[in-house]
Amino acid sequence: MALQGVIDALKKTTLEEIGISFSLADILRDIKIEGTDVSLVLFSPSEKYYDFLRKKAEEALKPLGATKIDVEFTDQPPAQRQQTQAPPPPPQENPFENRRRIPKVKKAIAVASGKGGVGKSTVAVNLAAALKSKGYNVGYLDADMYGPSGPTMLGAKDKQVIGKQTPTGDVLVAPESHGIKVMSIGFLLPSEDTPVIWRGPVLFKALNQFLFEIDWGDEELDFLIIDLPPGTGDVQITLGQTAELDGAVIVTTPQDVALIDVKKGIQMFKEVEIPVLGIVENMSYFVCPDNNKIYEIFGKSKTEEIAKQYGTKLLGKIPIEPKVAEFSDLGVPIVLAKPDSNSAKAFMQIADNLIKELSK
Numbered sequence: 001m002a003l004q005g006v007i008d009a010l011k012k013t014t015l016e017e018i019g020i021s022f023s024l025a026d027i028l029r030d031i032k033i034e035g036t037d038v039s040l041v042l043f044s045p046s047e048k049y050y051d052f053l054r055k056k057a058e059e060a061l062k063p064l065g066a067t068k069i070d071v072e073f074t075d076q077p078p079a080q081r082q083q084t085q086a087p088p089p090p091p092q093e094n095p096f097e098n099r100r101r102i103p104k105v106k107k108a109i110a111v112a113s114g115k116g117g118v119g120k121s122t123v124a125v126n127l128a129a130a131l132k133s134k135g136y137n138v139g140y141l142d143a144d145m146y147g148p149s150g151p152t153m154l155g156a157k158d159k160q161v162i163g164k165q166t167p168t169g170d171v172l173v174a175p176e177s178h179g180i181k182v183m184s185i186g187f188l189l190p191s192e193d194t195p196v197i198w199r200g201p202v203l204f205k206a207l208n209q210f211l212f213e214i215d216w217g218d219e220e221l222d223f224l225i226i227d228l229p230p231g232t233g234d235v236q237i238t239l240g241q242t243a244e245l246d247g248a249v250i251v252t253t254p255q256d257v258a259l260i261d262v263k264k265g266i267q268m269f270k271e272v273e274i275p276v277l278g279i280v281e282n283m284s285y286f287v288c289p290d291n292n293k294i295y296e297i298f299g300k301s302k303t304e305e306i307a308k309q310y311g312t313k314l315l316g317k318i319p320i321e322p323k324v325a326e327f328s329d330l331g332v333p334i335v336l337a338k339p340d341s342n343s344a345k346a347f348m349q350i351a352d353n354l355i356k357e358l359s360k
């Protein structure tokens with residue numbers, strides 16, 4: 001069987017049934033063809049879809065004459081696999097040598113912004129909700145130590161956090177809201193209005209606890225969305241030095257001033273060796289409800305151009321929709337409250353694009 005024919009057949013498949021807008025060819029990691037035997041390795045961050053993806057591969061390849069179709073799965077992008085095979089660098093030359101993976105989390109994604117108020121937390125909670133509604137097991141960690149707003153947006157503000165003793169030490173059990181496991185420094189503060197001043201060692205300890213001493217439940221998380229504070233400060237650096245993250249998403253608005261900060265953000269993630277998966281442009285445009293006309297309130301966007309210039313991608317654009325803010329205040333992300341809204345659809349598409357970037 002010809003390799004190109006097999007790849008073309010995989011390209012024609014659609015995975016829409018599980019809410020994914022790309023094909024088996026996009027998640028193909030390895031392929032071997034011997035006569036009519038085909039072995040594939042596919043990227044999938046969740047075991048839930050193994051049977052579905054196997055069936056899809058069989059449906060695509062049997063008509064070509066394939067008699068044996070073996071499908072294996074990986075949740076590692078190729079670059080990471082190469083990294084793990086490479087000889088480790090001398091310890092003293094690697095500032096990230098103590099980095100650890102977050103326990104029981106397959107993909108840890110940071111959501112960041114160069115400046116405050118661009119809708120970073122809104123994007124983080126809706127991204128978590130979009131991945132949840134696609135069937136993944138999702139956690140949300142509010143690491144915005146200076147202004148934790150995630151629990152309110154997820155309707156988890158009044159949830160109780162309980163401690164649990166384990167053979168390896170004490171952990172905090174993440175409560176659940178809308179099926180998403182949630183943890184936030186906000187749960188541990190006496191009131192939402194309490195300003196917290198974090199000094200170096202205390203910040204380091206608190207962040208470590210939030211990264212490594214949380215019980216996310218019996219089932220491993222497919223995705224952990226980490227909502228960072230705005231800017232490029234201590235939390236980001238500490239995070240980069242302590243946890244091995246799979247990538248970062250940068251949220252911006254289309255104004256030039258916000259975009260200047262995006263560049264700083266990309267630079268910072270490069271320095272702490274966290275791959276930037278892409279940029280989300282929030283409050284991009286307004287769709288007039290009377291005539292569906294689109295207004296680019298902040299002018300023509302340059303985000304795509306900047307993304308290209310810095311070797312990353314625009315993952316998607318979210319419109320300004322008053323309902324986004326209204327439902328956030330009520331504790332229900334728009335993706336769950338109004339799945340047919342323009343912004344909810346945009347968030348679902350961004351979740352797809354994110355999975356696609358992770359599979360590269």
Ligand SMILES: Nc1ncnc2c1ncn2[C@@H]1O[C@H](COP(=O)(O)OP(=O)(O)OP(=O)(O)O)[C@@H](O)[C@H]1O
Pocket residue numbers: 113115116117118119120121122123144147149229230282283318319320321322323324325326328329343
């Ligand atoms: N697309 C949108 N349409 C309408 N309102 C939005 C949209 N995105 C965010 N908002 C609203 O804008 C305000 C700021 O959003 P959010 O708190 O998510 O920003 P942030 O970048 O996380 O802020 P900070 O970094 O200061 O915590 C909120 O009231 C939110 O509901």
